[in-house]
Amino acid sequence: MAVAVAGKRVGQATVAFERPPALVGAASVVGPREGRGPLGREFDVVKDDDLLGEASWEKAEARMLVEACRTALRKANLQAHDVDYLLAGDLLNQLVSASCAARDLSLPYLGLFGACATIVEALALAAMLIDGGFARFVLAASSSHHNAAERQFRFPTEFATQRPPTAQWTVTAAAAIVVAAEGAGPVLTHATVGRVVDMGAQDVNDMGAAMAPAAADTVWQHLRDLGRQPRDCGLILSGDLGHHGARLARELLGRTGVDIGSAYADCGALVFGAEQDAHAGGSGSGCAAAVFASHVLPRLQRGELDAALVVGTGALFSPTVVQQGETIPCVAHAVAVRGPGAYGAGPGVGPERGDARA
């Protein structure tokens, strides 16, 4: 008996969606420092206190994630009970922000970990579950909180440790994107799931250099699988390599003959201004998520961009194994998104009217 299998695979690592799912709602909630950055006015909610009145940064992060999910659902004119799955993750040990948010939202929940690549892992899986016929609406979400991450991964924040120029600044941000079988909004056409690449980097204050080879590998694989050139992708958006890692990724791709040209940007490089002293730029599961949800998706929606290739990059280390001398495994996943499909632009992406900028 002949069984038609894996008919949606293209090349070695890419899948093409038969009915490209639509991104029908998106929202971001960020901290005060992110709100003062160059994208500050584009985020849905900017908090003026990174504790949100909670007793801990961890609780504050979970609350931001819930607020991002609820705002994205409202913008998509959906209720929580319309959502078939919440796919979410964060940087904290055992993904406690995502788990606590899933509890508060009371949604069927699948926890994901891809460090800064988590939102792209979630979008890729969301599109597969929808195009596969298993869901109508999936909420893809991720978050990070600077202070919670800093004390977990590096030093107690009270140390005020000096940071080298290659260090990235974990952003305080949460974002959620509603992926739907049909509806108005930009559509997700392809996904490329990356392999773990480890070139021997060990410096947690230079994650850009650790992740750049994984980013280059996945972009190269995506282009090869689809027979595409970089110009066919629209904006190539990595998240989050920072200034330093983005330069390295461009150089690595150049050595393979791929010139990613001027239509390349990195979420970590976009989120803070030079005057904000964020060194190599932003990072964290909330960074790529918030920049994509609030800066890039609205431009796709408005027709200012035709398409984007969103390349989530993750440094998959824990302090324990780095202290044991382990090198840093890194991964990158990519999703290709293009402007609104057959159903038109719709109201769910871009700023809400009457936003509360709390």
Add this chain to the structure above:
Amino acid sequence: MAVAVAGKRVGQATVAFERPPALVGAASVVGPREGRGPLGREFDVVKDDDLLGEASWEKAEARMLVEACRTALRKANLQAHDVDYLLAGDLLNQLVSASCAARDLSLPYLGLFGACATIVEALALAAMLIDGGFARFVLAASSSHHNAAERQFRFPTEFATQRPPTAQWTVTAAAAIVVAAEGAGPVLTHATVGRVVDMGAQDVNDMGAAMAPAAADTVWQHLRDLGRQPRDCGLILSGDLGHHGARLARELLGRTGVDIGSAYADCGALVFGAEQDAHAGGSGSGCAAAVFASHVLPRLQRGELDAALVVGTGALFSPTVVQQGETIPCVAHAVAVRGPGAYGAGPGVGPERGDARA
């Protein structure tokens, strides 16, 4: 334009596979204490040293996971490059065992976290990716290591802290299961993804009580969605509630009018003998994975069992938030498996001939 969406959903939270994927290979690698337990002879590899000659328990865990993956692939007569996705996770911070294993195997990798429910989360997603047409072969895998988990979640192992009778013992085990679009082996027919349930438990030495409501919720939902009775499910296998949690889950289901009867077992209750002083039983991402892969799948294969409903249960806490007074969010996911389908039994499940019991 009418779009057929979510045609594989049944009821509120369950999906039915059109072409039930087959479990064509499975393998487990366990530590010495697990090898001395009642299932010791059923695991593929029993290590006589829980460090495996490595410098740390974390490195040992990653190596066990790689060995489980390679053994499962060999039993399925596959090479690593045949695998479209590795879906894997563990209990350690930032899933370092799974990430390091993914690096060593060089497979496209999606990191998952569901605590002890990770293997069922992986199996459910694997089946969706395959039945959705996105993959031919997916490797679902998870692991845990007693000593690595103990020092991360509770106390330095050197403390030799006294454990209360409700405490579970994190097993040292890794297991991997090859899910395939076609092939010989038991088949995965349905999946039910659970919501996070939190009844206010805060005691990390009584995770069975914390997780039992989530397990009962998902079993109840699965039965309701499919109009099934417990006797239709074959063996109902939870993992890992332990002795104490399993009693509670049975009682909670009984109060809703569901009698899960005698065909109910829990992986945590099966893995250690009463003389092994493991208190309420085993737990950990490797426990349900190894017991299902090496104890239950072979019985399905041999026809000793017609079917099983595997209910992975996860306590989604981190020590940080428990110390902050947070209660423990829990989740349970279920997959329904039945004996070999149209392609017959096949060689991939059950002990290999000439196994190395290193």
